[in-house]
Amino acid sequence: GENVEQHPSTLSVQEGDSAVIKCTYSDSASNYFPWYKQELGKRPQLIIDIRSNVGEKKDQRIAVTLNKTAKHFSLHITETQPEDSAVYFCAASKTNAGKSTFGDGTTLTVKP
Amino acid sequence: GAGVSQSPRYKVAKRGQDVALRCDPISGHVSLFWYQQALGQGPEFLTYFQNEAQLDKSGLPSDRFFAERPEGSVSTLKIQRTQQEDSAVYLCASSFSGTSGGPGYFGPGTRLTVT
Numbered sequence: 247g248e249n250v251e252q253h254p255s256t257l258s259v260q261e262g263d264s265a266v267i268k269c270t271y272s273d274s275a276s277n278y279f280p281w282y283k284q285e286l287g288k289r290p291q292l293i294i295d296i297r298s299n300v301g302e303k304k305d306q307r308i309a310v311t312l313n314k315t316a317k318h319f320s321l322h323i324t325e326t327q328p329e330d331s332a333v334y335f336c337a338a339s340k341t342n343a344g345k346s347t348f349g350d351g352t353t354l355t356v357k358p
Numbered sequence: 359g360a361g362v363s364q365s366p367r368y369k370v371a372k373r374g375q376d377v378a379l380r381c382d383p384i385s386g387h388v389s390l391f392w393y394q395q396a397l398g399q400g401p402e403f404l405t406y407f408q409n410e411a412q413l414d415k416s417g418l419p420s421d422r423f424f425a426e427r428p429e430g431s432v433s434t435l436k437i438q439r440t441q442q443e444d445s446a447v448y449l450c451a452s453s454f455s456g457t458s459g460g461p462g463y464f465g466p467g468t469r470l471t472v473t
Contacts, residue, residue: 278458289449289466289467292461337460343459346460350399351399
């Protein structure tokens with residue numbers, strides 16, 4: 247089955263700096279890669295996703311890149327703000343299947 | 359509009375009791391997912407429905423776990439003879455299409471504590 251590894255497990259940055267979180271996956275048939283943000287005690291929220299037919303996607307301060315050959319994808323957050331502090335999860339799945347495999351999460355702390 | 363809702367939000371069960379967790383997805387969403395999230399970990403897949411059809415139940419940890427979505431909207435996750443290792447947050451999620459690839463909108467979760 248699919249295995250997703252995420253790192254780092256914790257990340258601390260100064261407000262205004264950039265943050266990068268990386269994930270690798272094992273199943274070359276996976277073609278959908280979403281990222282979720284989960285604030286303490288809250289539900290996960292889908293913040294951005296990428297499908298395997300594109301290499302990069304941007305939405306304001308966040309972007310995701312995908313390297314299919316190397317089987318890894320990354321989340322980039324620029325101009326970080328204290329409200330970006332949360333746990334971020336990557337996931338991998340196939341678009342015609344229901345099962346998503348999640349990484350173990352990265353706790354991002356943005357210091358004002 | 360209303361998002362995904364789950365009830366109860368908190369459930370305490372004595373070991374051996376049966377529990378039923380309810381999920382109300384966003385109206386019209388075809389896909390419905392159940393995940394289990396232990397403290398400090400990522401969600402673990404349990405099962406997936408497309409309308410009323412349960413297409414994948416490979417993540418259910420044992421035959422004590424059962425899920426249904428009989429009319430293609432509300433879903434119930436039932437756990438029989440609860441054990442302490444069942445303690446976790448159970449998340450429900452839905453997506454509009456059947457080919458989205460993953461959960462789009464999560465509910466707030468049900469925190470189950472087995473004593």
